[in-house]
Amino acid sequence: MGFKDYVLVRPDVLDPGYDDKLAPEIDEVVLGTAPIIYSDPVEFFKRTYPTQSIRIILEEIANVLREGSGRKIYPLVSLFGGGKTHTLLTIYHALRNPDKVSLIDPGLGEKYRGLERVDVILVNGKTDSLAPSPVTPLETGGPCIRTLWGYVAYKLGQYDVVREFDEKLQAPGRDVLRRILSNRRVVVLVDEIGEYIKRISASRMLGKYEYIDQVVLFIDYLAEAIESTNNILLITFPIEAEANRIKSIQEGYESIARTLREIFIRIFRVAGNVYAPVTGSEELYSVLRKRLFEKIDLDKAS
Numbered sequence: 001m002g003f004k005d006y007v008l009v010r011p012d013v014l015d016p017g018y019d020d021k022l023a024p025e026i027d028e029v030v031l032g033t034a035p036i037i038y039s040d041p042v043e044f045f046k047r048t049y050p051t052q053s054i055r056i057i058l059e060e061i062a063n064v065l066r067e068g069s070g071r072k073i074y075p076l077v078s079l080f081g082g083g084k085t086h087t088l089l090t091i092y093h094a095l096r097n098p099d100k101v102s103l104i105d106p107g108l109g110e111k112y113r114g115l116e117r118v119d120v121i122l123v124n125g126k127t128d129s130l131a132p133s134p135v136t137p138l139e140t141g142g143p144c145i146r147t148l149w150g151y152v153a154y155k156l157g158q159y160d161v162v163r164e165f166d167e168k169l170q171a172p173g174r175d176v177l178r179r180i181l182s183n184r185r186v187v188v189l190v191d192e193i194g195e196y197i198k199r200i201s202a203s204r205m206l207g208k209y210e211y212i213d214q215v216v217l218f219i220d221y222l223a224e225a226i227e228s229t230n231n232i233l234l235i236t237f238p239i240e241a242e243a244n245r246i247k248s249i250q251e252g253y254e255s256i257a258r259t260l261r262e263i264f265i266r267i268f269r270v271a272g273n274v275y276a277p278v279t280g281s282e283e284l285y286s287v288l289r290k291r292l293f294e295k296i297d298l299d300k301a302s
Helices: 016-021 024-030 043-044 053-065 083-095 096-103 106-112 148-155 158-167 174-181 191-200 209-227 254-271 279-291
Strands: 007-009 073-077 118-124 183-193 232-237 239-242 245-249 295-297
Touching: 016 024, 024 083, 024 118, 024 183, 053 083, 053 106, 053 183, 053 232, 073 083, 073 209, 073 239, 073 254, 083 096, 083 118, 083 183, 083 232, 083 295, 096 106, 106 232, 148 158, 148 209, 158 174, 174 209, 183 209, 183 245, 191 209, 191 232, 191 254, 209 232, 209 254, 232 254, 239 254, 245 254
Parallel strands: 073 232, 118 183, 183 232
Antiparallel strands: 007 295, 239 245
């Protein structure tokens, strides 16, 4: 008997139309351009193995949003291909579709049942419309948004609170950020911050390094403001780290290594911990098995 007699491979794995879409892109999901296997929560959860890290983060997020207890700041560290995007998408779909979480874990499903009215904001440094800057501002038909803080406030319907800071390219302080975050459930997902900083650094913008310094301050102030409210910040870093020590930085980010280290150290100071999407070969096996196969007949294979 051959290999195919024991397993049922998912159709998309064998579909050449997915060759360029083997890995999900969370910005495409948010913007509505991703393939259905990533954009539809049911299809996505069918292919998702909940690693220990995903379980811990999802459980603590639910505790914070429901009861105000638990960790609120999550630095997610991973080099390319390490699972950070899949982790972000799992959190995004769980918060947007809490009634579907039971598909990946019935226990987590109970925690998310009825968890509604959560503002989920994605800041994605590769995409201008999800991370505007003075180089590529976001035209909304109303205000022209020039900064990350302007974007977060705009998504919360609070742009007027930070309008002056956005126009002056000056990071608002902790008290201002607490004001726009208070009395609501907010989860901010910051992805590709390294890519954002690289693009600013490579631009011809006057005062670009001063603006990058303000971005560092903003992330620091945002973490502190969220820590003092019942909200969540998850930020990804293209690094390997052990506690607050960076072991390696993903290739291609060497030119901004100093800025990445500064942001990471500031976030770690508030968070006190780091998270990796996948830990160990056993989890990697389970992740790949769930992603590639609809069914494996272990009785026949043994």
